[in-house]
Amino acid sequence: MRKYDAVFIFQTGADDLTAGKEQVSAELAKADIKVVGEQDLGERDLAYEIKKASRGHYVRYDVEANPESIQPVEKALKLKSEILKFVFFRKEQ
Secondary structure, three states: OEEEEEEEEEOOOHHHHHHHHHHHHHHHHHOOOEEEEEEEEEEEEEEEEEOOEEEEEEEEEEEEEOHHHHHHHHHHHOOOOOEEEEEEEEOOO
16 A cells, blocks of 8 residues: 545535535545545635636545556546546655
8 A cells, every 4th residue: 555645626616525525535435545634725726727617626635545546546536527636646655
């Protein structure tokens, strides 16, 4: 198991944020990825428009996962409309 940081940018709005976080949690659990921590970074202006949105709500997750389980999760999360962007970073051990 490796440690990763995952940063997600969700659509603004309470309903979109709640639905997006639930979808992320469900996909991570389905792929047997353990969420160690979650940090809400708040709503911010985006540097450029993403899916016609100029603001996004940032959330950072600390996760532990096997490297081969990251790619299927990324494919599934790309289809979610509440998620504007996301990225996984591997932490140095």
